[in-house]
Amino acid sequence: DQQVKQNSPSLSVQEGRISILNCDYTNSMFDYFLWYKKYPAEGPTFLISISSIKDKNEDGRFTVFLNKSAKHLSLHIVPSQPGDSAVYFCAVLYSGAGSYQLTFGKGTKLSVIP
Amino acid sequence: DGGITQSPKYLFRKEGQNVTLSCEQNLNHDAMYWYRQDPGQGLRLIYYSQIVNDFQKGDIAEGYSVSREKKESFPLTVTSAQKNPTAFYLCASSSPGTGGYEQYFGPGTRLTVT
Numbered sequence: 412d413q414q415v416k417q418n419s420p421s422l423s424v425q426e427g428r429i430s431i432l433n434c435d436y437t438n439s440m441f442d443y444f445l446w447y448k449k450y451p452a453e454g455p456t457f458l459i460s461i462s463s464i465k466d467k468n469e470d471g472r473f474t475v476f477l478n479k480s481a482k483h484l485s486l487h488i489v490p491s492q493p494g495d496s497a498v499y500f501c502a503v504l505y506s507g508a509g510s511y512q513l514t515f516g517k518g519t520k521l522s523v524i525p
Numbered sequence: 526d527g528g529i530t531q532s533p534k535y536l537f538r539k540e541g542q543n544v545t546l547s548c549e550q551n552l553n554h555d556a557m558y559w560y561r562q563d564p565g566q567g568l569r570l571i572y573y574s575q576i577v578n579d580f581q582k583g584d585i586a587e588g589y590s591v592s593r594e595k596k597e598s599f600p601l602t603v604t605s606a607q608k609n610p611t612a613f614y615l616c617a618s619s620s621p622g623t624g625g626y627e628q629y630f631g632p633g634t635r636l637t638v639t
Contacts, residue, residue: 454630515567
């Protein structure tokens with residue numbers, strides 16, 4: 412059973428508008444959350460993260476929101492640019508497990524239309 | 526210039542042959558990981574190592590083997606026992622001991638077995 416779900420396989424957004432990518436998780440023990448961006452045939456690139464003690468973290472055009480009660484996180488990209496077109500993966504971690512394993516969602520393919 | 530290197534970028538093998546994928550990092554990270562990505566899937570953990578001379582199975586370790594003789598290197602062998610070896614393989618590293626839960630990825634190796 413998937414512990415991390417990205418329910419939208421794809422998303423299209425007009426250049427300059429906001430992109431919102433969503434991620435749901437099942438285990439309330441997860442306490443660290445990350446977003447990665449991946450181009451085809453390349454390794455994922457770390458974008459932004461948030462710990463469970465916060466509900467928002469911002470870095471330039473990227474903001475991650477965490478709603479612990481809903482077990483939901485989202486990534487906002489404002490304004491969206493054509494270069495943002497990629498697959499975005501959310502990942503979660505339980506730091507108390509001692510293994511520091513990340514569990515990834517299946518990804519959402521974002522297309523930013525010029 | 527710090528980073529993770531994986532070689533080769535593309536690898537072709539005949540069925541029944543073992544093949545070893547290289548992963549080297551100069552980030553001084555203690556932990557290293559191997560993932561596999563299949564089309565439409567997220568990243569699935571094969572093996573990980575938190576310290577030299579120690580490694581643990583991930584979610585899909587069957588048909589794979591690893592070694593961690595040096596901090597910088599974490600090679601992955603895909604054995605003939607792996608039923609579906611054709612995939613994109615990604616190596617990553619992190620420094621969880623210093624609170625660095627983010628994993629940083631190499632460029633990946635595309636393995637094709639025919």
